[in-house]
Amino acid sequence: MMDIAFRKAGSLKAHPDESSLGFGTIFTDYMFNMDYSPDKGWHNPRIEPYGPIEMEPSTMVLHYGQAIFEGLKAYRTDSGGIQLFRPKDNIARLNRSGHRLCMPALDEGFILEALIELLKIEKDWVPGAPGTSLYIRPTIIATDPYIGLRSSNTYRFFIILSPVGAYYPEGFNPVKIWVTSQYVRAVRGGVGEAKTAGNYAASLYASDLAHKEGYTQVMWLDGVELKYVEEVGSMNIFFVIGDELITPMLNGSILSGVTRDSVLQMAQSWGMKVSERKIAIDEVYAAQEKGELKEVFGSGTAAVISPVGHIKFDGREITIGDGGVGPVSARLFKELMDIQYGRAEDRFGWTLPVA
Numbered sequence: 001m002m003d004i005a006f007r008k009a010g011s012l013k014a015h016p017d018e019s020s021l022g023f024g025t026i027f028t029d030y031m032f033n034m035d036y037s038p039d040k041g042w043h044n045p046r047i048e049p050y051g052p053i054e055m056e057p058s059t060m061v062l063h064y065g066q067a068i069f070e071g072l073k074a075y076r077t078d079s080g081g082i083q084l085f086r087p088k089d090n091i092a093r094l095n096r097s098g099h100r101l102c103m104p105a106l107d108e109g110f111i112l113e114a115l116i117e118l119l120k121i122e123k124d125w126v127p128g129a130p131g132t133s134l135y136i137r138p139t140i141i142a143t144d145p146y147i148g149l150r151s152s153n154t155y156r157f158f159i160i161l162s163p164v165g166a167y168y169p170e171g172f173n174p175v176k177i178w179v180t181s182q183y184v185r186a187v188r189g190g191v192g193e194a195k196t197a198g199n200y201a202a203s204l205y206a207s208d209l210a211h212k213e214g215y216t217q218v219m220w221l222d223g224v225e226l227k228y229v230e231e232v233g234s235m236n237i238f239f240v241i242g243d244e245l246i247t248p249m250l251n252g253s254i255l256s257g258v259t260r261d262s263v264l265q266m267a268q269s270w271g272m273k274v275s276e277r278k279i280a281i282d283e284v285y286a287a288q289e290k291g292e293l294k295e296v297f298g299s300g301t302a303a304v305i306s307p308v309g310h311i312k313f314d315g316r317e318i319t320i321g322d323g324g325v326g327p328v329s330a331r332l333f334k335e336l337m338d339i340q341y342g343r344a345e346d347r348f349g350w351t352l353p354v355a
């Protein structure tokens with residue numbers, strides 16, 4: 001294992017008011033950095049003050065978007081400890097995304113060690129107010145100063161930390177979703193299942209249209225037939241139809257969400273009928289007409305469990321249930337948070353104490 005160097009900050013930042021944390025604007029005092037070159041491999045791991053990355057304007061990531069990232073969280077438990085939620089799954093996915101984006105693999109065990117070391121230094125930044133956490137953003141960017149098109153030879157890996165509250169201004173209140181039948185997020189054979197920067201850039205235009213219509217997020221249909229539901233904005237999506245919990249099956253263009261997988265495991269453990277399968281938007285509307293569409297909700301690290309109150313597709317808006325929070329969403333939200341915050345027994349082995 002490589003030694004991790006440490007460079008101390010000259011001064012530390014004031015901490016924010018925990019009761020009014022939003023998402024993604026505040027960053028802690030330190031970050032982890034490491035570089036890759038073909039001759040040295042991944043090298044120079046170091047924890048140093050959070051700050052600008054100097055790069056030439058020709059740096060490849062700025063031109064061709066060869067960039068991947070992850071999102072995971074550290075939680076403050078009631079007893080004052082700190083724990084991570086399924087960190088190995090996020091680090092494994094980072095390597096899968098990296099493989100798709102032609103990047104060199106990281107040593108997953110070492111990255112977990114580096115993250116824990118960073119968290120030990122920054123432990124006072126993990127907020128304790130209800131619903132807050134420390135969001136962790138590991139990222140890899142292509143750093144060759146070169147504007148021909150090929151994969152980069154050099155890379156920077158970094159981890160930054162951000163104390164956060166709810167991702168949506170709605171909190172756990174239902175969001176409104178707008179289905180686009182004109183734009184797609186991912187195509188067959190594309191990079192949909194990789195957590196790469198360009199997927200998020202590609203989503204912005206339809207997102208803006210949704211906002212203009214008064215909706216929070218876009219629901220994406222498949223890129224081949226524009227028929228089957230894939231995912232929503234920054235979340236995976238679930239439907240409760242009758243007594244069946246359904247989420248689109250992973251098909252290469254859907255992000256393999258860690259929270260998605262956790263939802264599937266929790267619902268299965270309760271004895272619910274759980275299906276990963278294709279689900280057409282027409283099936284959702286047909287279920288609504290028959291009175292069988294009970295609940296819709298999204299899942300994600302940032303979004304946690306986010307109930308959907310309204311969906312608009314093809315000019316028709318439907319209200320899910322009474323537009324409020326359904327029992328399956330509420331139970332999942334509570335059980336997931338109870339595990340993440342160490343209030344319930346971790347019967348799935350998902351949490352990792354770090355301090």
Ligand code: COI
Nearest residue numbers: 071072234300301302303
């Ligand atoms: C996450 O949920 O962690 C994500 O990466 C989604 C991002 C758009 C905030």
